[in-house]
Amino acid sequence: MAILDKFSQLAARYDALKQSGGDPFSIKFDDIISSVEGxxxxxxxxxxxxNNYLGLTFDPVAMERSIEAIRTHGTGTTGSRIANGSYREHERLERELADFYGRKHCMVFSxxxxxxxxxxxxxxxxxxHLIIDADSHASIYDASRLGHAPVVRFRHNNPDxxxxxxxxxxxxxGEKLIxxxxxxSMLGDTAPLKEFVDVKREFGAYLMVDEAHSMGVLGQRGRGLAEREGVEDDVDFVVGTFSKSLASVGGFCVSSIEGFEILRLAARPYMFTASLPPAVISSTISALETLRKEPQRRQKLRANSRRFYDGLKNAGFTVGPEANPIVAVILNDAAVATAFWxxxxxxxxxxxxxxPPATPNSSAFLRSSVSAAHTNEHIDFAIELMTRIGREFGILPDAEAVDYSNVTQFPRVSAERPGARAAKAPARRPAADVGAGMA
Structure with missing residues (x-):
């Protein structure tokens, strides 16, 4: 038996997917024109x-700061902060994040x-004891395998x-961490955090909330679900990422737990991973400043999310339970979902x-993430296009005398990136064979 034979079933499914005419895991962009166009x-x-929720990937201030950081500090740190030391901006970002969340401590990760x-x-x-939601992100499951604590799963979003x-x-x-x-990240639903806090208090547990997809999205200041639900004081650790609302790469944890700093010497992934390069740190600080100064981006994001969610739901699609920036259209057939995509x-x-198997209940999803940079025309184009294809595929009922002529024209917007190359508008194509694809 060869060392890779254990993946033979996965390889067979992947081959079938590619033979269906689409490979969603190897999509290639010829160019990126703006935050919402490629x-x-x-x-x-x-x-x-x-996941470009606030549309900041082409923010001119962030880009200029990133470029200047390369000129000043070079392209990388070439080692971990434990081994190679911290740059001034690493510590600045940690102070800014701790202040943003009203916490005493912060650690930044790559x-x-x-x-x-x-x-x-x-x-x-x-x-x-580690107690996790059954629908937790892969990083949470992998963390449970790396650690040594017994793991208990509870039903998704079920306080009882x-x-x-x-x-x-x-x-x-032993201590208990929820x-x-x-x-x-799949259905775009939120945790019943108030109820979880009640359970946490009853049993004297600790609570960590991963605000990766809710930072910059929820809460009056954009601090996430815990802020929106008014339970920040009962959340012991907040984990998040820079690769969504802050438009870069990296992660963090903030907390006010006494003795937090010892984790820098105890957490092996922190100790043995090269720290973020100066360019990333600088652009992240800039994006965090924008998040704090421009709440209108968050307001526009919420309006866009509601417009897209309601449009798809009213068209007859089965969507997730909440109108958040992640909007999932739930389909029962993987082959149909692949052809639709x-x-x-x-x-x-x-x-x-x-x-499947990466999705809850073995369903197939068309998963969208809405941005504050989307215009109403973008959203309406997407709704109408998905509705037309849904009807052609038999997912939605036919409608009489519907004019789709406006769907064939891509909504025009000004390019955000100077010198962006023009490209052809997408041509309308005949219906695909929905019977093809991965079984």
Whole structure:
């Protein structure tokens, strides 16, 4: 048996997916024109699958600061902060994040994935207990494997089941850490955080909330679900990422727990990973400043999310439970979802295709992420395009005398990036064979 034979079933499914005419895991952009537009196969394409919630990837101030940081401090740190030391801007970013969240401490990591990996695997040891939502992100599951604590799963967003699991551990020695997410990345639903806090208090547990998809999105100041629900004082650790609302890469954890700083010497993913390069740190600080100074971006994001969610729901699609920036169209057939995704790309709209086993309840999703940079015309174009294809595929009922002529014209906006190349508008194509694809 060869070393890679263990992946033969995965390889077979992937081959079937590619043979269906679309490979959602190897999409290639010829160019990126703006926060919400790219070029795929020579065609201007509307981006609805980037998690670019505040539309800051082409923010001119952030770009200039990033460029200046390279000129001043070079391209990288070439080592971890434990081994190679911290740059002044690393510490500045940590102070800014701690101040933003009203916490005493902050640690910055090289990715959001690494932040979960480091914090969860380090906070709970072999004599403690980790209690996680069944629909937790892969980084949370991987952190549970890296650590040594026994792991207990509770039913997704179910406070009663969480309480039942903790009740079984009531007289068992060791600390208990509950991990939940602000906005879940597949369906876009939020955790019932107030109820979780009640359970946490009852059983004397600790609570960590991953605000990766809710930072910059929820709350009066954009601090996430805990702020919106008024329970920040009961959340012991907040983990987040820079790769969504802050438009860069990296992760963090903030807390007011006494003795927090020792985690820099205890968390192996922090100790043994090269620190973020100066250019990333500088652009992240700039994006955080914009998040704080421009609440109108968050307001526009919420309005866009509601417009897109309601439009798809009113068209007859089965969507997730809440109108957040992550909007999932839930389909029962992976082959239909794959063909639908391919048609959307062909006609000028990119979003994410989510397939089993990575999805809850083994469903197939067309997963969109809305941006504050989307215009009403962008959103209406996307709704109308998805509605037309949904009817062609038999997912939605036919409608009489519907004029789709406006769907064939890509909504024109000014390019954000100076010197952006022009590309052809997407041409309308005939219906695809929805029977093809991965079974």
């Amino acid at each position: 070029v795929v196969n020579g065609k201007r394409t509307l981006l609805f699958g980037t 990715t959001g994935y690494q932040a979960n990996l480091a914090m969860i695997s380090t906070l709970v040891g072999k004599d403690d 089941d969480l309480a039942k699991r903790l009740a079984r551990l009531k007289d068992v020695p 991990v939940a997410e602000g906005i879940y 391919r048609r959307l790309v062909d006609e000028g709209m990119y979003l994410n295709l989510a397939l």
